[in-house]
Amino acid sequence: MTENTSFAPSQTWKKPHFISNPWLRYGLFIGIVVYLVWAFATLPFDWVRISEGIPRAGKIFGGAFPPSFQRSSLLITGFTESFQIAFLATLLGLLLSIPIAVMSAKNIAPKPVYYVGRGIIILSRSFHPVIVAILFVAAVGFGPLAGVLTLTLYSIGFVAKLLAEEIEEIDWGQVEAMRSVGAGYLKTLIYGVFPQILPRQIGLSMYQLDSNLRASAVVGIVGAGGIGGTLMNAFGRYDYDFAFAILLLIIGLILVSEGVSGWVRKKIW
Template identity: 70%
Template sequence: MTDADASRVPDSRRHWQKPPFIANPWLRWGVVLGLLLYAVWAISTLPFDLDRISQGMTRASRIFSGAFPPNFARYELLIDGFLESLQIAILATLLGLILSVPIAFMAARNIAATPIYLLGRGIIIVSRSFHPVIVAILFVKAVGFGPVAGILTLTLYSIGFVAKMLAERIEEIDRGQVEALRASGSRYIGVLQFAVLPQIMPRQIGLGIYQLDSNLRASAVVGIVGAGGIGSTLMNAFGRYDYDFALAITLVIIGVILVSEAISGRIRRSIG
């Protein structure tokens, strides 16, 4: 950096300053002491049962001893469960992306009227308020066991993340293109189609790839409560005390997630 460039940089960026938490020793040690007191209070008030913990360690050792070596003999069930999880993840991602676009437009302050903005933000807040497992339990009760509950759960989960990130991207767009189309007499839909959508499309593609990867992981979790996929196969294996088969399923889940993470990361880097 030249002297001329440095002169244009604000002093706050040229000279690093300690944050208040680091610079003020009273604040720093006060926070540390408060965390220690809270930890002591929490440990002393939570109902820990040492006898049950001891019994749990015994059961855990029995489970782990029965899980080795992993048993891949019933690979047909494993493949069927994985393919169902993949189908759930893909369908939920597609539905989530389709629904997220209009909700993101509603939740962007710079292009939506205040009542529409509040409605869009409300939908996003509700979608993000609950863990997917809780939502999966509700949908399992509503539509029964199976992949439909998983698709609905992960669709709602996708909307909460994708719509929020997309709305924030819309609020950062170049206003010049929007004003130019408005000045030429374009309608509101035309402005969204030709001025807003092209600017957010790269982010939409990246979010879609990330959400597919996330939904693939989440499908294994929501399946544990009956929402279909490999998670249901895993719970059935535990219910039959087939710990060796359960370990085989767990290893496959880990392997698939690792491969999915590597592929999605490379795709995001290539388009980013």
């Protein structure tokens, strides 16, 4: 009696396509390519001005070397103000983000409150910080107050959204345990919800501070305080070496902030 050693050919599993219909998949790809070609063909690129700008850019970069740190007092003042703006905006944004995140979590907020909270998040995330800074500068004038208000709104949109999603993914058993012993809504939040999202909240705080340090330099360009105003003035006076020194210090500050943020997150998790 002979033993049958033949086996059926093995089937290799393949990941299914995101769009299963091949006609729709390839049609969408062709449509994207056609749109890109059309967009580049119709946008008003001034190729003459671009060609003239290449030597101008070389002149700017040539004038930026070596960087000048002679006006160190302006650098220190600008960076100190930027850090103060970023720190205050992060602190205010986090304090305001907690109740808005609670309002925006569908598992613990009533429907009307949920829609109000989500509306606040959507509104605060709808506009770029530069646009918001221009509005606040027009409302409260030039200076750091406009920067603090701008970055506070910017922080709310980011932190509240992620905290709300974190609340929606909590272990519901702890909440039910609190309710079973007669705890009210506020005590349930304090002892059943907030301890579960605390590590995430600390990590978001460090990330948002890092993000606000970068954004403070950007909003300062439109008059919202900080080192951005100093950078804009340097470019306006054609002090490219001083402007390059400011850019180097911004990069250094972000590197230090990123290192501290990573160290804190590693300690948390």
